[in-house]
Amino acid sequence: MTSNSSAIALEAKAVSHRFGSQDVLDSINLKLRQGELTALIGPNGAGKSTLLHVLQGLLKPSQGDVFVGDTPVTSCRHRIALMPQRGRIDWSFPITALDMVRLRKPKTAGGCFEVSAEEALERVGLRERAKERLGRLSGGQQQRVLLAGAIAQNAATMLLDEPCSALDPPSRERVIALLQSLAQEGRSICLTSHDWGPALMGYDRVIVLDRQILFDGSPQDVGEQLKDLMSAAKRGPN
Amino acid sequence: MEALPWWGLPLIFALLEGALCSCVGTVLLTQRRILQANLIANGVLPGLAIAVALQLDPAIGGWVSGLAAALVSERLIRSHQHQQEAVQNTVLAGALAIGVLLLALLQQRVELEALLFGDLLIAGGRDLLQTLIAAAAALALIGTQYQRLVFSGVDPEGAEAAGVPIHQLRTLLAVVTTLVIVSAISAVGIILVIALLCAPAVVGLNQASSLSGAMVRASAIGSSCSLGGFGLALLLDLPPGPVIGLLCLLLLWLPKPDQSMN
Known part of the structure; x- marks a missing residue:
């Protein structure tokens, strides 16, 4: 677990973003800390994935900026791993699980957390399926291959877009335990999730987003506030 | 070349084109760029018409206009991001229209049938050189x-x-795709080349566990199709291009192994 005194891994300052005439993110100020496992939750269309893309530097925000220390994120994107949603991957592509993880491995050593592609697969419990074609793995196994790729990137900050979306409850618990151990090693991890209620207790910090940050705190603190948001979500996406 | 029998050069040309189109087709398929290849194939027509009118090498004219069509479509896609296929199809039809209009306006006579469907039997050293490039x-x-x-x-x-650099990579791929399509005009023509780009790649990708493995398999299948089509065409006294295209179609009926547990 973490404290507010932990070093800042990534900071978004007054970030806003628009797609055409639609505001997707509005004045986001956010600090991700080392050793912290953060869940980013909110209704569909809340801007969760967009925020991850902005934090990684993949998407330039309409206003504001993102920094790693004093450096703009666009100058050090290699220090931030981004695990995409499973819908973004071509699962029919001819590639093995091991080669998929190797794609994300930096060409040169020297990252903060040196992990080989084989070790990354070991950590997600797929070492024995390393030579299997990606398309032959189950949905949950494919999801863990993506996670192994993010681990192998040796980045200090990991941004994970719905890493538990295709997992059954036991697999989800194993992945959350793995993410907790990765955070305890000093990584800053921020993931988007559709978790609600008790499932949020596995995280150090929960941020509720709906174009702007509605709540930000410990799972316990945010829990009460979530009830109101759930009522809003039942009325339909914004 | 002199020592080869009359069918020797067309045979070598057919084998090379079968392998080359299928190999590049595998890359195009995995990059989701097949529609762009079709666009390029149709986009070579305006350049061919102009080159013939100016008494230049038609291959150069075709290469320039095929590539121009691809780049125009890439530019338009950036401003119509959610209508990519519609933009590509419109540019494809537009390029074809420009080509037909140019042929009429410049009053050029082009062997349209050979251009559209190829004619392997008249392939020469120049075609082989284009293929090697x-x-x-x-x-x-x-x-x-x-x-x-x-x-x-x-x-x-x-x-x-x-x-x-995704955009640079796509531009490089468009350059190579245009070269491959122009080189295949004599073999299968700008219409049937799509079959040789697609069908062997579809079969080659089945159960391959690497892109390189899929390319090798597709190239072998593509060469076999070209060779088989050429042989059958000679045997039955039919034009080779359409026979190769038909064999490519039949490839899709081959039993497909189960690829996924999902």
Whole structure:
């Protein structure tokens, strides 16, 4: 677990973003800390994935900026791993699980957390399926291959877009335990999730987003506030 | 060349084109760029018409206008991001229309049937040279950009996040695709070349566990199709291009092994 005194891994300052005439993110100020496992939750269309893309530097925000220390994120994107949603991957592509993880491995050593592609697969419990074609793995196994790729990137900050979306409850618990151990090693991890209620207790910090940050705190603190948001979500996406 | 029998050069040409089109087709399929290849194939017509009118090498005219059509479509896609296929199809039809109008306006006589469907039997040393140049360009692209092609094929968002220059890669691929299509005009024509780009690649990708493995398998299948089509055409006294196209179609009926547990 973490404290507010932990070093800042990534900071978004007054970030806003628009797609055409639609505001997707509005004045986001956010600090991700080392050793912290953060869940980013909110209704569909809340801007969760967009925020991850902005934090990684993949998407330039309409206003504001993102920094790693004093450096703009666009100058050090290699220090931030981004695990995409499973819908973004071509699962029919001819590639093995091991080669998929190797794609994300930096060409040169020297990252903060040196992990080989084989070790990354070991950590997600797929070492024995390393030579299997990606398309032959189950949905949950494919999801863990993506996670192994993010681990192998040796980045200090990991941004994970719905890493538990295709997992059954036991697999989800194993992945959350793995993410907790990765955070305890000093990584800053921020993931988007559709978790609600008790499932949020596995995280150090929960941020509720709906174009702007509605709540930000410990799972316990945010829990009460979530009830109101759930009522809003039942009325339909914004 | 002199020592070869009359069918020797067309046979070598058919084998090379079968392998080259199928290999590049595998890359195009995994990069989701097949529609762009079709666009390029139709986009060569205006350049051919102008080159014939100016008494230049038609291959050069075709290469320039095919590539121009691809670049125009890429530019338009950026401003119509959610209508990519509609933009590509419109540019395809537009390029074809310009080609037909140019032929009429410049009052040029072009063997349209040979252009559309190819004529292997009249292939010469010049066609073989064009094929070798296209093959060298394809090998150079695949050899130097293999990892990037794999990354952008399986995970385009991740590749972009890792700094892979996606737009440059697509432009390079368009350059090579245009060379390959222009080189194949004599063999199968601008219409039937799509079959040779697609069908062997579809079969080659079945159960392959790497892009390179899929390319090798597709090339072998493509060469076999070209060879078989050429042989059958001679045997039955039919035009080789359409017979090769028909064999490509039949490939899709081959039993497909179960690929996924999902």
